[in-house]
């Protein structure tokens with residue numbers, strides 16, 4: 404993100420009132436960045452990205468994608484993913500999310516890549532894409548995924564599959580370049 408984009412983000416305060424005392428939040432320079440600060444109790448609110456985790460599940464050099472059901476990016480496709488809950492281990496979160504969204508029991512391999520996602524101004528995330536070593540069970544869409552299928556990149560083009568997230572597009576390019584998908 405460049406400085407101009409950062410400035411725009413700072414001016415778009417996501418919250419207006421203090422969750423502790425209900426006081427008004429104002430922007431104040433704190434450690435060289437403007438951050439929301441409560442005018443009443445003086446608490447500073449550090450705005451940090453949430454953590455998202457995604458599973459790269461490959462069969463016959465095709466990647467598993469899910470069509471989204473919820474309002475955000477409805478009917479667009481993504482690499483199956485989810486948010487890490489506040490008290491949850493990141494890897495356990497992904498194993499749980501994949502059971503909910505795909506019905507698969509997965510065994511994680513290594514981290515494939517990490518990207519910052521700025522596509523949603525209301526919730527920036529840091530995404531961690533894991534390679535999946537093993538996936539067991541019958542695939543069945545659930546939770547906020549309404550369809551699942553394996554795609555080659557040619558099939559993604561032919562079937563006009565629209566990917567919801569620009570970082571998923573980068574991941575697909577890198578998977579092709581490394582010969583992991585076709």
Ligand SMILES: [Zn+2]
Pocket residue numbers: 421422423424425426441442443444445446
């Ligand atoms: Zn307050």
